[in-house]
Amino acid sequence: MLQLTRREALGAGAGAFAITAFGLPAMAAAVEDAIKKFTGGAMPAEGGVDLTAPEIAENGNTVPIEVAAEGAEAIAVFADGNPAPEVCTFNFGPLAGSSSAATRIRLAKTQNVIAVARFPDGSFKMAKAVVKVTIGGCGG
Numbered sequence: 001m002l003q004l005t006r007r008e009a010l011g012a013g014a015g016a017f018a019i020t021a022f023g024l025p026a027m028a029a030a031v032e033d034a035i036k037k038f039t040g041g042a043m044p045a046e047g048g049v050d051l052t053a054p055e056i057a058e059n060g061n062t063v064p065i066e067v068a069a070e071g072a073e074a075i076a077v078f079a080d081g082n083p084a085p086e087v088c089t090f091n092f093g094p095l096a097g098s099s100s101a102a103t104r105i106r107l108a109k110t111q112n113v114i115a116v117a118r119f120p121d122g123s124f125k126m127a128k129a130v131v132k133v134t135i136g137g138c139g140g
Helices: 006-039
Strands: 050-052 063-068 074-079 086-091 100-105 111-118 124-133
Touching: 006 074, 006 111, 050 111, 050 124, 063 074, 063 111, 074 100, 086 100
Parallel strands: none
Antiparallel strands: 050 063, 063 100, 074 086, 074 111, 111 124
């Protein structure tokens, strides 16, 4: 039977905290880079995009989302806690009935889901939603 002393337990907790704390900036930088790649470096404005996602997803393997941005020519979806933050991109042609889409995505853990829309005038708008995942989907 394995028994830990209080000092060993505190050391293990501090180590886990350090790994988590230093791992988060790397993931945040990855999603920022992915968004900059989609926008060509432009900063998207808040609002103008409807993102519907559940507050709690019981299974990260199939999380339903819906995105819409009237008049958008493309909408990209990012997840800041996934190993690869680019989830999907929907492109809409001039004959599209609406600039909206629905799909199921895979999330590794509780994280932000970000939708960024590109408009014909070159502007970008975004929306965020936090999805709490109880069972991980990307190796979690």
